[in-house]
Amino acid sequence: MKIEIEVSRALDELADSVRVIGPVTVANHTNYVVTGLVDTHEQKRNLCWCILGFIGNIIEADMSIDSAIGNGKVATDNLQRALEKRLGVGDSLSLRQKERKRDPLLQELISHVLLLIHQRQEKLSVWLGTIQAISMPHLSPNDSGIDLIAIGSLYGAPISIIGEVKAYEKKPWDGLNNACKKFSEIVDGDYDDEIRGALKSLTKQSDISFTKEQLANNIWREQGHFGALVGHDSQYGKKGRSHIDVNFSSNQGEVLKQNADNLFFISSPFYSMRSLFDDLTSELVELSNKLSETL
């Protein structure tokens, strides 16, 4: 079993299984609801292959898939070391550690998988256009940087995409509001050093179809597209009764500060986020072991 083959296959299968409701443009933003990522065991397993792809650096900066992690036992050992380091696998994590470190990283990795899926089948086109270049996920949960920076192509012009990933079990709309806090800081210029570095770096990738002059013009014209990718429990409200409403428009303070035309809410409802992330962690360990078993 070769990990790069598994990752590639898993991505293709996920691209087929993922369902997106939206875009639904409401008063203050545009909504998407994404399902079909973890609804079945097969989907979960595919997602985990993709996550392993990131953790094991199988997915390159230009989004190509190429293994540098080795084969068999070597690959298993390497991946498990990476899992221990990044997700704390093997340690018994407290709830707080899970909430603060493991879950946000997993959610960020899931969000990046979503973008890889979009690369194969465009499902979030209004937000992302056609992906041209994308930042790799942070593998350090303490990193205070921007979760996702990408360049898409929309109507023939490049557009910058900023994503903020949140894992909010019970209050997905608070997740949107909190993501918007960061968007305000970004618009205020607090992350410009990072964005400068990212855009310069992304424009150097080999297969982009735009010039940096085009990108500069576009950035001057508009701020880019801001997307809050919020993972949450599918039944999140009081006593677990509420479901996400794709027609709902948030009126929270930070949301209202944003430009409604450029703000996207991408919701990923999971049956239970907490147990999902526990499941995913176990699955990741299992899959990494599988690499050596099958040799």
Next chain:
Amino acid sequence: MIDEFSQKLILDSQIPSQLSSMEIRDMISRSYLSWLAQNIFDVEKSDVSSFKDELRRISLASSILHSENIDSSDIDATAFLIAESAEVSSMFRRSEQQEVPSNTLFRLFIRYLDYASYYHLADYDANANVTAKIAFNLLDSENFNADGLIDVARDSYYRCLGYFLRGKFGKCQDEANKKTESPTTEGRGYLFLRTCLANLANKYRGHGDETIDKRLNNFQLALQNKSVSYFSLQAETFKVMAFYAAAPRKSLHQMLESEFSDQQEYLNTRISAHNNQGYPFAWPPTRSFCQKYFNEKKHHAVITVPTGGGKSFLAELASVDALRRGWVLYMAPTNALCSQIKADLKNNLASVSNIDIEAYLGELEYSEELPKFQMPRQVLVVTPEKALLLLKRQPEIFQECSAAILDECHLLASKNRGDIAEVVLAFCLSQNTDVRVILMSALVQDSANLASWLASKTGQQVANIDLNWRPTRIARLTVLPDWSTLEKKQKGKKELFSIGVRAFGDTVTPWKEDTPVRSWLSPIRLEHKDQQFPWINNVTRHLAARFVEKKIPTLVFVLKNRHHAFSIAEKLNFEFTMQERPQASSKEKNLIELANYELGTTTLLAQLIDEKWASVHTSTMLDCERKLSEISFERGRSLLLVATGTLSQGLNLVAKAVIVCGTTLSEYGNGLDNDPVELRTRSLTQVLNAMGRAARANIACRGTSIIVPDILPNNINQNISKQDVLQIVPSLRNKDASLEINSPIRDKLLSTSTNSTDTAPSRIERSLLALLPIGSEHLGTTINFTLGNFEIVNSEATHAIIRRLESIKTNAITSGSKEWILKAASFAGVEYELADNLYAFIYSCVSDTDFYPPDDSYNGWAFFLFDWLQQLPAYVTWDLLKLHIKAWHYYWGKDKDPNLVQLFEKIGYPEKETDESKEFIEQLWGNMRLTVQAWLDGETYLRMGELLTRRECSSDKENKRTSPGYHLPRAIMWKQGFIERLAQFAGLLLAIQNQWVENEPDSAPYWLSSTSTLHTLPIGLRDGVQNPFAAAWFRHVIQERRAANLLQKLAPLQSEAMSDIQEAWTDVQQSLVKFLQIDDERKIVNALKQLLSTL
């Protein structure tokens, strides 16, 4: 707001193709003007976000286009645009003053260092310093590391970066040497960058490790290939690589290394920055100067760089260079500036061995003392007047003068003093063919003309540094009444009118015809009983209050009338509280005590600082009061400094805004010079100088100057055209360098060239002889080297001028005048006929049997001087008389005095006299004698005012300063006008005595040759002290007259006689030690002890 140089940078920047550079220029300016409108004038709150977003996007878009392969030999123009647009955008954020969480603070910290990095690449290092300081202030207030927001490696890298950008290389390297480890790849990357910065600091002085350069390259390549998004690390790596590329261009050490190879200590302490001080980065003017003056070996330099562009530093470099070959003459226009230059050079050249810095201070009067020249290699800091005296008395030392520096060289254009500076420079050039001349000014338009003068007269090449580069941007605003806002309301039975004030600002500085102007209606409303609204002082006060309320240190320059400075400060009205106001320091308290002692009443200044947050700085103040104002302003105890235009010259004060109150100097001046062209020129100079004082380098990146026009303009509303605004305030469009320099003596020389050798000398010719060194070996050569002669061009005319002046001298001698009398007149700077007259007067005294020799005291000699002056023809003393009348004339109430100047001019005085005029003249001489006696006896200024007005001052008016008619300003102005003129006559008396004793000792009367007080009379008279010993205290210890008298009384100097004040230094130091041990509980003694204990 954007100046010409930064406009050029924007033009050269890589920008989004949808925008033009002019649009970008206007956006930046418009945003800054909007920031001013919102934050100073509290208007236009609504469109904040659009401005800051626009600029941020421009910055981001340009940074995408920013080439990584820029030509490192030139300024990185795009870096300027990236930094400037982002920094202006961030001003909106800073002024919101919200509480922000730690993680946001950390982002801000990085953000400001990011701007600082781009400013560094654009060679705006003072701006880099300011923004890095803002970042460090955040760092000091938070511990990001403890909060777990940042790993130790990253924290350490950013500290290193901040130190590097601030030119604190020692601290940068200390930080890089700290033992720090990081568990992450990214962290290790930051640690490597930290090493790179420390290595770069070494490279700045040519000691870098080349292998680190290669590793940095490899590191960057590796990062690009890395499948992880280390974007911040990548961005920092790019910057560090760009810093490396810029180092050969920016490193001042490398530029000077070969030239100053024998001055390693100086390079280490002043340039290398390894001691965290000095100038490691070469600003553009510095670079241009080093290239031309040192590398291309140009002999002279004419430096016309805007205020704040680093001229003083260039003079320092030229001095260090010249000190290897001889001594340096460093001229500056005022004693205050000379003192500051001396103190700065003493500090900055401390590492240069075997040299000295000496100041030779004083005014035009002749004095016996000379510079000590304790070291053959020294910088002598002088006013042109003292330099002129020195060259007349010791011409031979100028053969060893290796460089003559004239700071504020636009002085050459002044009819009052330009001739003196010109003669000094010409003399220097004539004495030593190798002497280098450095002319510096922010205001000279035709530097090429000055360069041609030096080149043509010496045959040497001239470095013409006329770079219009300024380290900060200054928005130029004006305010006008908006008559469309005129309102009338009823207040009781009376009508009350009110009108709004509109502010106007251009996108460029100076203003241009075709650029967009922005205006907004300020909340300032003027009220008055009719439509003749009190304008200039009133609106200035309102504006000043706005800046104070916003806690912005602001200079207000009052051109029209120096007493208005007090009036503006006194009537300030604002609501302002600041929690953390600095307490008055003990030095400030002691200066207040000293001022009270000198004045004889409480100083109004203390009250203004305390209650109005306003310092005042005018010539009608005591030195100790001005010092108090400067200290309080620097310490932030006062936020406003209301000053006259003279302060705008040279003195460097912390300010972010300037308000210029009026654009025309008072036509009265000192009552003697009313040349309208000269006044216009001086007005313009002062306005331009004043505006250049907004936003001092290293304090702010940009600032504001607001010009308040002199008169209330009518018929103006928001639709006024830009052309009309410019017509009302023409100086808005003046470039800093606007002054044309023409020799003030050219026309005098020309008129001389046409006179035949045997006619009687004209007034102009006599004044030329009083000015020039008259020794035969010097007269002709000096004339030959003058700017005036260069402008005349015709060599025949030059010969004719020299022949004519020589013949006047010869004729004077053949008709009975003695050569040494001519010399004495030249030393004293007066016409030789006056010297002849004095000699004859003394001689007549000797033969007069009723004559009693004067008492050998200052008072005795002053009375003798009056005896002589009183018998002179009226036209000789008329100017002196006018100066006294100005202080004497009481013009208030029922018992006011007649206006004597008008009265006398009406009868045709000084040519004609009447019985009435004679009676008044008699009274005036009597009053002069009385007041001069009191002056020398150490009376307070209040008492002097009473003697001058002949009226007791009521207690409620004692400390008033807002009008020249009050007692204190009257007495101080009398000192500056009348006493200084009288000191010149005293100088002549001393010069005659000196020359007589030297040349014909046997014929000199005993009472004249054996005097022990006359040697210091001109200085003592000017300083207003009781005797030569007090004069020594005044010179060396405390520049206040009553305090000097008191010191002499409490701790008398040990010398039996005091003929040379310079030599008395040691004696004074010994007595000072005794004074500090005296047991005396009086407040003034305690204050003096504390003030002097640090000397």
